[in-house]
Amino acid sequence: MRIDLMAGASLSAAALRGAAEPTILVFDSGLGGLTVLDAVRHARPDARYVYVGDDAAFPYGRLGEAALVARVLAVMERLVAVHRPDLVVIACNTASTLVLPALRQRFATPFVGVVPPIKPAAAATRSRLVSLLATPGTVARSYTHDLIATYAGACAVTLVGSPNLAGYAEAELAGAPVDDAALAAEIAPCFVTEPDGRRTDVVCLACTHYPLLLPRLEAVAPWPVTWIDPAPAIARRVMQLIGAVPRQADGHGTALGAFTAGSCLTAPLRAALADRGISDVAVEAIPLLLQ
Numbered sequence: 001m002r003i004d005l006m007a008g009a010s011l012s013a014a015a016l017r018g019a020a021e022p023t024i025l026v027f028d029s030g031l032g033g034l035t036v037l038d039a040v041r042h043a044r045p046d047a048r049y050v051y052v053g054d055d056a057a058f059p060y061g062r063l064g065e066a067a068l069v070a071r072v073l074a075v076m077e078r079l080v081a082v083h084r085p086d087l088v089v090i091a092c093n094t095a096s097t098l099v100l101p102a103l104r105q106r107f108a109t110p111f112v113g114v115v116p117p118i119k120p121a122a123a124a125t126r127s128r129l130v131s132l133l134a135t136p137g138t139v140a141r142s143y144t145h146d147l148i149a150t151y152a153g154a155c156a157v158t159l160v161g162s163p164n165l166a167g168y169a170e171a172e173l174a175g176a177p178v179d180d181a182a183l184a185a186e187i188a189p190c191f192v193t194e195p196d197g198r199r200t201d202v203v204c205l206a207c208t209h210y211p212l213l214l215p216r217l218e219a220v221a222p223w224p225v226t227w228i229d230p231a232p233a234i235a236r237r238v239m240q241l242i243g244a245v246p247r248q249a250d251g252h253g254t255a256l257g258a259f260t261a262g263s264c265l266t267a268p269l270r271a272a273l274a275d276r277g278i279s280d281v282a283v284e285a286i287p288l289l290l291q
């Protein structure tokens with residue numbers, strides 16, 4: 001199987017390059033995609049951004065594959081019609097590892113996905129013990145297993161499907177952080193020691209929520225490791241498609257936030273969003289109807 005990381009944008013890059021103030025829609029199940037939004041915005045501050053959190057269906061990690069494909073297609077149908085983005089970033093590993101082919105088939109808009117950063121992890125490790133920390137959905141995907149076989153054949157990769165960490169990241173931003181012991185328990189299986197003394201030296205943050213907790217994860221980790229956040233690579237991929245800031249551009253683009261339920265929108269969360277430059281937040285209600 002050929003694995004084309006984050007590629008497959010269906011529209012020619014030339015059509016987007018140089019577009020004045022392109023509209024970029026960044027999508028996740030909740031708040032994790034903010035880590036990707038920050039990186040993309042840093043590279044292209046003049047663009048218009050729409051950040052959408054599908055909080056009505058959070059967490060995606062608990063949805064079955066057919067339900068997740070149907071949900072993302074249904075939500076995207078509405079978002080593409082309303083916001084008419086020039087490019088969409090699926091800032092969610094759980095969705096990207098499954099839904100990108102269906103999205104690219106359905107829409108002419110180019111999609112950039114986020115998938116587990118196995119390739120840079122394999123390049124960075126010295127002990128050849130790498131851990132992949134993700135949602136249970138991402139850990140189960142054949143896409144993830146194919147990535148490992150293609151890029152990390154020389155490494156022992158420990159897959160850790162965390163049931164709670166994405167929720168803990170949401171709580172952190174909403175002003176209700178969990179304690180260190182809860183975080184430590186969630187990441188403990190990532191830290192492996194072999195009888196020959198080798199130990200895990202690289203952990204892939206294969207869920208966009210996790211970098212929101214990075215300083216706390218570093219503080220509770222049993223030993224220092226390299227944590228790999230794919231956000232800068234995603235920003236580079238977006239720049240390849242839309243080009244750098246045009247010379248004539250001045251100032252900063254706008255950033256609108258939209259949530260499909262809005263129940264996560266506490267006052268501390270609104271403040272955290274405003275700190276990240278999203279002060280205009282709307283509820284775009286799209287309830288989750290599970291069969």
Ligand code: DGL
Binds near residue numbers: 092
């Ligand atoms: N942020 C999402 C990801 O990158 C997942 C969180 C969820 O389970 O909804 O996988």
